[in-house]
Amino acid sequence: MESIQHTIQENDKGKRLDMVLSNLQEDWSRSQVQQWIKEGHVTVNGKSTKPNYKSAMADEIVITIPDPEPLDVVAEEMNLDVYYEDEDVLVVNKPKGMVVHPAPGHLTGTLVNGLMAHCKDLSGINGVLRPGIVHRIDKDTSGLLMVAKNDRAHEKLVQQLVDKSVTRKYKAIVHGLIPHEYGTIEAPIGRDQKDRQSMAVVNNGKHAVTHFRVLDRYKDFSLVECELETGRTHQIRVHMKYIGFPLVGDPKYGPRKTMDLNGQALHAEVLGFVHPRTEEYMEYSAPLPVYFEELITQLRNDR
Numbered sequence: 176m177e178s179i180q181h182t183i184q185e186n187d188k189g190k191r192l193d194m195v196l197s198n199l200q201e202d203w204s205r206s207q208v209q210q211w212i213k214e215g216h217v218t219v220n221g222k223s224t225k226p227n228y229k230s231a232m233a234d235e236i237v238i239t240i241p242d243p244e245p246l247d248v249v250a251e252e253m254n255l256d257v258y259y260e261d262e263d264v265l266v267v268n269k270p271k272g273m274v275v276h277p278a279p280g281h282l283t284g285t286l287v288n289g290l291m292a293h294c295k296d297l298s299g300i301n302g303v304l305r306p307g308i309v310h311r312i313d314k315d316t317s318g319l320l321m322v323a324k325n326d327r328a329h330e331k332l333v334q335q336l337v338d339k340s341v342t343r344k345y346k347a348i349v350h351g352l353i354p355h356e357y358g359t360i361e362a363p364i365g366r367d368q369k370d371r372q373s374m375a376v377v378n379n380g381k382h383a384v385t386h387f388r389v390l391d392r393y394k395d396f397s398l399v400e401c402e403l404e405t406g407r408t409h410q411i412r413v414h415m416k417y418i419g420f421p422l423v424g425d426p427k428y429g430p431r432k433t434m435d436l437n438g439q440a441l442h443a444e445v446l447g448f449v450h451p452r453t454e455e456y457m458e459y460s461a462p463l464p465v466y467f468e469e470l471i472t473q474l475r476n477d478r
């Protein structure tokens with residue numbers, strides 16, 4: 176079992192413990208956190224508590240993540256685009272169209288299947304279907320991901336996500352001409368009450384912050400760089416729709432009349448983090464996919 180520590184700050188004072196902890200990492204659902212608390216895997220100032228415990232300033236929280244069940248996912252040989260690898264961490268450039276981890280009924284062809292064939296050791300903290308997965312990107316989003324090869328590395332990388340110290344910059348093409356050069360979107364994200372398969376900005380959602388800057392403008396579109404401060408499900412897609420500039424090609428959050436790109440024009444271009452063993456800051460950049468570059472050329476020519 177591995178442990179993650181968190182100290183309650185002013186902005187979480189008075190909030191339910193299960194709500195505070197489910198906001199720490201994008202892959203932790205509130206129901207999962209509640210189960211951990213009930214099973215005694217969470218302590219507050221050294222003592223077990225209940226999910227509805229009201230957090231107090233400077234409370235010391237320790238989350239001891241249970242050991243995973245035995246893994247039953249098939250390893251598949253794939254030509255992975257690996258940018259960096261050592262005994263602790265791996266950085267991979269995921270192609271558009273690939274799912275990150277298996278789910279019930281979809282157990283093959285994912286990045287995890289390829290990772291299991293590529294390397295023998297992956298961390299087990301995130302359970303049987305997500306070995307090594309510290310964070311994720313959507314199926315039709317391309318770009319860089321960091322993968323933990325042991326639980327110690329996983330714990331330290333997750334802590335950096337909790338501390339908001341990981342650099343994650345994306346390129347996106349959106350509908351419309353954004354009138355200003357820079358912006359920050361701070362709006363909570365949760366399940367869409369009208370469509371449970373989608374996310375939306377909702378009052379009781381998880382805290383979410385996206386910073387953006389405009390890189391270029393075309394006839395009816397803008398090229399933007401988005402930097403994540405938090406990492407909620409579909410965050411950039413939901414936030415850009417919320418301010419009126421949905422992503423091009425997005426079948427879920429885009430307008431009905433959008434380009435058919437087999438998914439949104441979104442690429443995780445830059446990833447930076449502190450190495451879990453050497454404590455050296457590492458940053459990687461992946462070039463835009465061919466379709467993305469061709470789209471930019473087309474939009475420039477039409478301008």
